[in-house]
Amino acid sequence: MTGLTHNVSLKAFNTFGLDIKAKYFLAFSDVGTLLEQLNQLEPATPLLILGGGSNILFTKDYDGLVLKNELKGIELLRENDDHVWVRVMAGENWHQFVLHCIEQNWAGVENLSLIPGTVGAAPMQNIGAYGVEIKEVFESLEAVNIATKEVEEFDAEKCQFGYRESIFKKEAKGKYIITSVTLRLNKKTEFNVSYGAIRETLEAMGVQELSIKAVSDAVIKIRQSKLPDPEEVGNAGSFFKNPTIDKIDYEGLKAEFPSIPGYKQPGDKIKVPAAWLIEQTGWKGKTFGQIGVHKNQPLVLVNYGMGEGSGIENLALKIRESVATRFGIELTPEVNII
Numbered sequence: 001m002t003g004l005t006h007n008v009s010l011k012a013f014n015t016f017g018l019d020i021k022a023k024y025f026l027a028f029s030d031v032g033t034l035l036e037q038l039n040q041l042e043p044a045t046p047l048l049i050l051g052g053g054s055n056i057l058f059t060k061d062y063d064g065l066v067l068k069n070e071l072k073g074i075e076l077l078r079e080n081d082d083h084v085w086v087r088v089m090a091g092e093n094w095h096q097f098v099l100h101c102i103e104q105n106w107a108g109v110e111n112l113s114l115i116p117g118t119v120g121a122a123p124m125q126n127i128g129a130y131g132v133e134i135k136e137v138f139e140s141l142e143a144v145n146i147a148t149k150e151v152e153e154f155d156a157e158k159c160q161f162g163y164r165e166s167i168f169k170k171e172a173k174g175k176y177i178i179t180s181v182t183l184r185l186n187k188k189t190e191f192n193v194s195y196g197a198i199r200e201t202l203e204a205m206g207v208q209e210l211s212i213k214a215v216s217d218a219v220i221k222i223r224q225s226k227l228p229d230p231e232e233v234g235n236a237g238s239f240f241k242n243p244t245i246d247k248i249d250y251e252g253l254k255a256e257f258p259s260i261p262g263y264k265q266p267g268d269k270i271k272v273p274a275a276w277l278i279e280q281t282g283w284k285g286k287t288f289g290q291i292g293v294h295k296n297q298p299l300v301l302v303n304y305g306m307g308e309g310s311g312i313e314n315l316a317l318k319i320r321e322s323v324a325t326r327f328g329i330e331l332t333p334e335v336n337i338i
């Protein structure tokens with residue numbers, strides 16, 4: 001198969017910086033070639049689609065084929081007075097795409113600035129930040145069904161988006177290669193600055209009049225102050241999801257732990273920050289040789305350079321046990337553990 005390489009280190013291809021090897025490695029930059037290559041594969045070959053590697057924890061060498069997505073291109077499909085519909089190939093870098101939208105004055109993704117990774121992986125977990133999720137601007141996506149080699153279209157309903165969830169993390173897991181994503185962006189802006197510190201940051205920046213760029217700049221500033229840069233210390237962002245519990249359980253915990261934060265969700269549910277639970281159980285800032293829990297944001301597990309994925313998985317397990325014992329809350333990993 002043209003371009004196929006063997007025993008390739010994935011250190012540069014995952015933001016944890018883990019030095020594991022893929023048995024086979026192949027980059028693809030057009031859908032036609034991808035389909036031809038899939039047809040040549042032994043059906044039993046395990047496949048892993050790799051974007052920017054910013055939401056993956058490799059715990060061992062990968063005994064199969066890693067397909068690195070390099071599909072590129074941004075196309076304006078149509079527009080009306082209110083919206084533009086833009087098809088983005090899955091290998092485009094998400095943040096570069098957000099910057100492109102800002103240049104074009106297309107609103108809707110500015111709150112999602114500086115999220116690492118590719119456009120194709122964004123619907124996988126319905127990326128979200130600062131009060132916005134991709135599902136709000138999502139129109140459809142195209143994906144190759146690995147079993148049939150057919151291209152299928154998924155609208156938002158078919159994607160079953162939830163908080164850090166989609167069908168691609170559930171029953172469709174490992175069965176599709178997302179090749180393009182079509183977003184419906186806004187020409188008329190409605191800014192969402194109510195979340196977290198955006199408003200204060202805009203004020204501190206001296207912004208008099210809101211703009212897409214100003215909101216993006218504020219989000220970038222907050223993120224840079226809170227989250228470690230994977231270029232400096234290996235990480236995959238939040239390792240766990242923020243758990244959602246029943247209001248009645250939350251009230252029980254509040255009686256015992258009065259400072260426990262909670263955010264109301266639909267259906268008498270409360271979202272509790274996992275960072276708080278992890279800090280309270282004493283893990284914040286702890287290091288164990290080459291790995292640890294970040295000193296400012298305990299939801300982020302880190303590799304200081306020479307750590308191993310299995311060690312990080314073990315640490316995550318211990319954190320889950322502590323939180324379950326102390327608070328009776330089960331933490332679920334957000335990161336894809338391979």
Ligand code: FAD
Pocket residue numbers: 015048049050051052053054055056069090115116117118119120121122124125126127128129176177178179227228229230235236237238336
């Ligand atoms: P990868 O890590 O390469 O892949 C993730 C999963 O998707 C894997 O299972 C992979 O097999 C699969 N996959 C990838 N591409 C495709 C495809 N084309 N078709 C089918 N399957 C595919 N996430 C948020 O939601 N909000 C945040 O605020 C946020 N902040 C972060 C901050 C930092 C510092 C880091 C390191 C990560 C952060 N993340 C955040 C997580 C991550 O950036 C997102 O999940 C991102 O969408 C992952 O993209 P990727 O291309 O790197 O995916």
Ligand code: EPU
Pocket residue numbers: 128129130131196226236237238239240241242261273274275276277279284296297298299334
């Ligand atoms: N907190 C602590 N101790 C800390 C840090 C935070 O107790 O050291 C508590 C505080 O109560 C704080 C709360 O946690 O108010 C929330 O912290 P933060 O605003 O940093 O956000 P988060 O809930 O930890 C989530 C997402 C991020 C996203 C930000 C902004 C998840 C799992 N994580 O983090 O997404 O960027 O909100 O919207 O939902 C990611 O998915 O990888 C990611 C980074």
